[in-house]
Amino acid sequence: MPSRVTSMTRTGILDHLPMLRPLRHRDFRLLWTGMTVSLLGDGVFLVALAWQVYSLSNAPTALAVVGLAISLPHVAFLLVGGMVSDRVDRRRVMVLADALRGTAIAAIGVLSVTGALRFGPLLALAGIYGAGSAFFGPAFDAIVPELVPGDALAEANSLDQFVRPTALRLIGPALGGWLIAAAGTGPAFLIDAGTFLASIATLLLMKRPATGRWDEAAAPPLSDIVEGIRFVRGQVWLWGTFLAAAVAYLLFMGPVEVLLPYVVKNDLHRGAGVLGFVFAMGGLGAISGAVVMGRRGMPRRHITFMYVSWTLATLAVAGYGLARFPWQVMLASFVFYALETVGTIVWSTTKHQRVPLHLLGRVSSLDWFISIGLLPLSFALTGPVAAALGPRGTLVWAGVLGGGVTMAGLFLPGMRNGEVDLAADRVVDQDVASNVRPASGHQAVLDLVVQG
DSSP: OHHHHHHHHHHHHHHHOGGGGGGGSHHHHHHHHHHHHHHHHHHHHHHHHHHHHHHHOOSHHHHHHHHHHHHHHHHHHHHHHHHHHHHSOHHHHHHHHHHHHHHHHHHHHHHHHTTOOOHHHHHHHHHHHHHHHHHHHHHHHHHHHHHSOGGGHHHHHHHHHHHHHIIIIIIHHHHHHHHHHHHOHHHHHHHHHHHHHHHHHHHHHSOOOTTOOGGGOOSOHHHHHHHHHHHHHTOHHHHHHHHHHHHHHHHHHHHHHHHHHHIIIIISOOOHHHHHHHHHHHHHHHHHHHHHHHHHOSOTTHHHHHHHHHHHHHHTTHHHHHOOSHHHHHHHHHHHHHHHHHHHHHHHHHHHHHSOGGGHHHHHHHHHHHHTTTHHHHHHHHHHHHHHHOHHHHHHHHHHHHHHHHHHHTTSTTTTHHHHHHHHHHHHHHHHHHOOOOOOOOOHHHIIIIIO
16 A cells, blocks of 8 residues: 555656656666766766866867867767667667766776876877767667657656756756865766766666667668668758757857856856856756746747757857856856757757657767767867957857857758648647647747747
8 A cells, every 4th residue: 555655646746747757667767867877977077177177288278179089089980879879779888888988087087086197198088988978879869769658758858958957067067166176176087987887777777678679680880871861861950950050069169168167267267166156057047948848848830949049049158258257157058058958858859759760879870970070170279269369259259150050040941841740740649649629829929938
């Protein structure tokens, strides 16, 4: 009887909190638990890496080079990572990727604690970390539809976007700032390395997905990659969004990752704790966006909603350059991540609904490959551009130009055709399931700003 009461209580909670409903599924619950612990460590890593680099060399170019060292192997191995995640057990791919990344972070921590860390070894270990991420990301994106039913994907992606910023941008960075102030960067890196063990443990407890038989595929690996490219080429909403993201990330990603810590440290004259709170406010914004999306579900005009959200988010990057007080930087971070998150939830759910499961790993790897393909160039250009325009001017122009490029993607011919297709699919699905006509949507402005 007690266990039944507990089960009924848990079910009632899940019924009243739609975002938590995917947790009914054991394997997704394990994936979510391991991801949460690992992301807490990654939040610590964000602050520790920036502070470690600026301790070795107090120049924006130094952190830009480290970003380049992570992003180059990440981009280089993405297509292979996507192909592998569609051929073999995706859980196994994530375990090996976590083991590789955790080992690299542990080595950085040991070298830092012993005082032996130098810039060259840091670059090499950062490269190993980036290579591991190229395999983990596509496998993670592709495994979610295997673990929850199709009608729970929006809630699953909302939960992901709730947990991710909570751990990565809110609690993790705040913990990282405190750890660095109390014990230094070395112990912070070691704690991050330990969280990968927790992620591996939960992945090993998962059951092998029933559909995971890609290791028996007979087609050559190159044919698999070509098949994924051919599918993307026929979908404007995919390749158009990939290209818009690639140019936008070129314009703003390097400046944000490199110059935001520099502005906090050198212009605002604040310490690692303030940087942690800047990241934390971004996490709070992302959590807010995820909660709204978890309650409201997919918007009717989902492509338009996604692009408007991302455009406004990118414009918020200019706020980093205009800010003169820490609270203003925190506000810009809140706005950026809130809007970025709601757009990302819609994007992830659209991919999960419209991309065939057997292609999802390759499409996700192409998403990463094209979207961040220019990221190494973004890091490479940040130092020279910041020297010419100043760190603040670079951030302002990055936000304005990046926002313009993002919005332009919405007007590619055929980009919004998918809104009609998805709406038709939704009507058919609901009519078959309940024989009830779907409720009408809100006004267009409310769809874009409120409904999510």
